[in-house]
Amino acid sequence: MSIEVRNINKRFGNFTALNNISLDLPSGELTALLGPSGCGKTTLLRIIAGLEQPDGGNVLFHGKDATGSHVRERKVGFVFQHYALFRHMTVFENVAFGLRVRPRQERPSEAEIRRKVHELLELVQLDWIADRYPAQLSGGQRQRIALARALAVEPQVLLLDEPFGALDAKVRKDLRRWLRRLHDELHITSVFVTHDQEEALEVADRVVVLNKGGIEQVGTPDEVYDQPATPFVYQFLGNVNLFHSRVHDGFAKIGELEVAVDGHEDTQNAAALAYVRPHDIEIHRTPENGSTFAATVVHIHAIGPIVRLELARADATEYVEAELTRERFRELALKEGEEIFVKPRSLRVFIDPNPAVA
Amino acid sequence: MSAVISHPLSVLPVPASRATQEPAWVRWLLISIALGWLGLFLFIPLAAIFTEALRKGLEVYWASLVDPDALSAIKLTLIATVIAVPANLVFGIAAAWAIAKFEFRGKQLLLTLIDLPFAVSPVIAGLIYVLLFGAQGWFGEWLQAHDVKIIFAVPGIVLATIFVTFPFVARELIPLMQAQGTEEEEAAVTMGASGWQTLWRVTLPNVKWGLLYGVILCNARAMGEFGAVSVVSGHIRGMTNTLPLHVEILYNEYNFAAAFAAASLLAGLALVTLALKSAVEWKTGAELRARNEETSNEH
Numbered sequence: 001m002s003i004e005v006r007n008i009n010k011r012f013g014n015f016t017a018l019n020n021i022s023l024d025l026p027s028g029e030l031t032a033l034l035g036p037s038g039c040g041k042t043t044l045l046r047i048i049a050g051l052e053q054p055d056g057g058n059v060l061f062h063g064k065d066a067t068g069s070h071v072r073e074r075k076v077g078f079v080f081q082h083y084a085l086f087r088h089m090t091v092f093e094n095v096a097f098g099l100r101v102r103p104r105q106e107r108p109s110e111a112e113i114r115r116k117v118h119e120l121l122e123l124v125q126l127d128w129i130a131d132r133y134p135a136q137l138s139g140g141q142r143q144r145i146a147l148a149r150a151l152a153v154e155p156q157v158l159l160l161d162e163p164f165g166a167l168d169a170k171v172r173k174d175l176r177r178w179l180r181r182l183h184d185e186l187h188i189t190s191v192f193v194t195h196d197q198e199e200a201l202e203v204a205d206r207v208v209v210l211n212k213g214g215i216e217q218v219g220t221p222d223e224v225y226d227q228p229a230t231p232f233v234y235q236f237l238g239n240v241n242l243f244h245s246r247v248h249d250g251f252a253k254i255g256e257l258e259v260a261v262d263g264h265e266d267t268q269n270a271a272a273l274a275y276v277r278p279h280d281i282e283i284h285r286t287p288e289n290g291s292t293f294a295a296t297v298v299h300i301h302a303i304g305p306i307v308r309l310e311l312a313r314a315d316a317t318e319y320v321e322a323e324l325t326r327e328r329f330r331e332l333a334l335k336e337g338e339e340i341f342v343k344p345r346s347l348r349v350f351i352d353p354n355p356a357v358a
Numbered sequence: 359m360s361a362v363i364s365h366p367l368s369v370l371p372v373p374a375s376r377a378t379q380e381p382a383w384v385r386w387l388l389i390s391i392a393l394g395w396l397g398l399f400l401f402i403p404l405a406a407i408f409t410e411a412l413r414k415g416l417e418v419y420w421a422s423l424v425d426p427d428a429l430s431a432i433k434l435t436l437i438a439t440v441i442a443v444p445a446n447l448v449f450g451i452a453a454a455w456a457i458a459k460f461e462f463r464g465k466q467l468l469l470t471l472i473d474l475p476f477a478v479s480p481v482i483a484g485l486i487y488v489l490l491f492g493a494q495g496w497f498g499e500w501l502q503a504h505d506v507k508i509i510f511a512v513p514g515i516v517l518a519t520i521f522v523t524f525p526f527v528a529r530e531l532i533p534l535m536q537a538q539g540t541e542e543e544e545a546a547v548t549m550g551a552s553g554w555q556t557l558w559r560v561t562l563p564n565v566k567w568g569l570l571y572g573v574i575l576c577n578a579r580a581m582g583e584f585g586a587v588s589v590v591s592g593h594i595r596g597m598t599n600t601l602p603l604h605v606e607i608l609y610n611e612y613n614f615a616a617a618f619a620a621a622s623l624l625a626g627l628a629l630v631t632l633a634l635k636s637a638v639e640w641k642t643g644a645e646l647r648a649r650n651e652e653t654s655n656e657h
Binding site: 085149153 | 542546550559564
């Protein structure tokens with residue numbers, strides 16, 4: 001089932017949590033709401049679920065306005081960050097809860113409930129744990145039970161609030177791959193909230209990047225990573241180098257380096273911010289006229305498959321981070337303190353909206 | 359890794375660290391002061407009640423308990439308790455549910471009002487009802503015209519008891535429910551549970567021991583209340599006398615054996631309450647430990 005969010009506004013006192021948000025979530029997709037804490041992502045998820053009322057705007061389920069309908073009627077499966085399992089019930093009873101609270105005429109028989117619960121527990125691979133209490137489970141197990149419980153009511157939409165936030169790094173990685181496989185199996189429209197860009201890029205079909213109550217960019221993981229729409233998205237998704245530069249007649253100048261910038265042919269001498277990912281930086285022993293700038297190697301971190309270099313620009317007080325493959329690093333035979341030349345492979349320039357007074 | 363470290367610890371008994379302990383004489387002195395104080399103010403009076411009650415033999419003791427006035431006082435005490443405790447149970451759950459699970463204007467005011475009976479002297483509480491419902495009170499004339507008796511009658515005693523025992527259940531539940539948050543209730547609602555189903559299946563089972571604890575304290579106070587009830591009762595023997603008032607009357611008449619016999623009932627009730635309270639505390643403690651383990655397991 002598709003979800004549409006139309007012009008949603010939400011304020012808590014003087015704080016604007018969501019500022020006129022509109023969003024389409026196509027049927028069957030797994031979408032990540034990604035952003036730093038306080039960006040409004042959880043509020044948006046709770047508004048979609050009906051756990052929070054928007055101050056203005058509409059939520060549409062499958063084209064029908066659901067803004068006024070109660071949480072109970074929305075048929076959403078909601079998974080909470082801290083699982084919210086019923087601590088006085090066994091795992092079995094937790095999963096059966098949604099079936100047992102149905103009105104008498106819709107309630108399945110005891111045998112049917114039994115069958116359904118065991119089917120769900122098998123789906124999350126925890127059938128052997130049915131008689132335990134939540135306190136006896138590990139964090140990862142609890143999260144899978146919470147998911148099975150949410151699926152028991154056959155929701156049209158699955159909403160997950162920081163589903164892996166309270167787990168340790170190893171379990172987190174396993175569980176998010178497992179969630180992806182589960183989604184591929186069930187194809188239920190799902191939205192999950194996360195502040196972890198790696199998680200969003202790895203698991204989701206689409207990523208919605210939020211910041212300060214507004215949407216920065218919506219796109220596939222590739223799109224938001226390779227073509228960030230705003231400086232914020234660039235900085236939030238992965239490591240990035242920031243250069244202060246000036247744009248003039250379609251060229252951005254960073255020290256001796258001059259790069260052609262599309263769409264800024266008529267811009268006259270404007271302050272700009274240029275972004276380069278560390279792995280898009282080439283290191284050379286000799287300068288190339290106009291396409292490199294000089295720097296000194298300050299630090300070498302040669303752990304793992306990738307060698308990280310910290311470079312100090314010769315013509316400014318900025319530091320640059322670069323990532324090289326081991327082969328390239330060996331070829332160059334770099335040492336700390338040596339002078340080298342930096343060539344950005346792909347550079348993205350944004351006109352600085354509020355330049356520092358020079 | 360942790361198994362390797364913890365193994366030698368469990369084999370070798372670790373001597374209590376002397377660095378963090380006071381010298382023996384300080385410890386013994388503190389323990390004796392505490393025990394002496396308890397003995398002087400609790401154990402000796404308690405023992406005195408029972409010895410005084412039984413001083414003239416079991417027969418006299420029994421006779422003073424089955425005396426019609428005593429039976430009537432016991433009955434009235436039970437009636438007041440049986441009405442006041444369930445009333446405050448319902449009220450306490452409703453108030454705690456509202457305060458802990460919802461945000462609304464005037465929440466702080468409601469909390470303060472719930473504490474009012476703790477802050478006000480019980481005698482004043484009784485006087486309020488006399489001022490409201492007494493012959494010269496605000497509603498006095500209307501009540502008289504309709505032949506309804508509240509003051510110096512059973513309804514007044516019940517009202518005063520309800521007022522005095524009002525905060526116990528709510529006060530016990532509010533912090534517990536607040537600590538538990540609203541996530542489990544939200545989860546229940548997203549799965550289609552109605553308000554009632556959420557209350558019965560999720561909220562109440564989670565607070566059942568706290569609730570029982572509140573009810574025990576409420577019950578003890580309802581049976582033992584003296585001040586407020588004394589003001590509204592009028593001390594009519596066999597009619598508006600509760601057990602604590604009965605004790606006072608007998609004592610004032612120098613009928614010590616009977617007074618202490620009735621008092622021994624109240625003391626016995628206090629002992630039973632204490633035992634129940636400890637049992638419930640032990641149970642909630644076990645649950646609290648389980649929950650703490652649960653939160654520490656999460657990481």
